[in-house]
Amino acid sequence: MAQSVKISDQKIEAVRRTVELSSQPVAGQVDQGMKSVRAVKPSPRLNHDRIRQTLAGERSPDALSGEEQTVFIDELLAAVSMKTPEQAAFFEKRRKEGLGVGVDESGEIVRQADIEDAGDLAAWRAQPCS
DSSP: OOOOOOOOHHHHHHHHHHHHHSSOOHHHHHHHHHHHHHHHSOOTTOOHHHHHHHHTTSSOGGGSOHHHHHHHHHHHHHHHHSOOHHHHHHHHHHHHTTOOEEEOTTSOEEEHHHHHHHTOHHHHHHSOOO
16 A cells, blocks of 8 residues: 655655656656665675676576565566667657557557548657657
8 A cells, every 4th residue: 555755855856856867757766766775775685696696697586585586576677667768769760750659548559650640740749759
């Protein structure tokens, strides 16, 4: 269940600056920060070298303890959820070439060509790359 907490204005402002550099909302950035702190906080039950090796593909996730697997999955999901500059450039190029695809408000797949035919290309181009 979600809980409300008080965070100082200075800390929230620092999170907002970080959010401007990433594609995560404020809540996502705070959640990721908490997971990162948990991951690096020394614990006798966690072997961070084993987790790092697993993230690097040098060890099987099956060789990790349950707690290590939780940290591994959190870190793996964080790594793959961040949009790289190469990905942003790729999707921007596709959009400029008219090859964009997305999902409308009802969850239906729409193609950029369909939107161009409907005359709503300005709205399409205003959407962030994803």
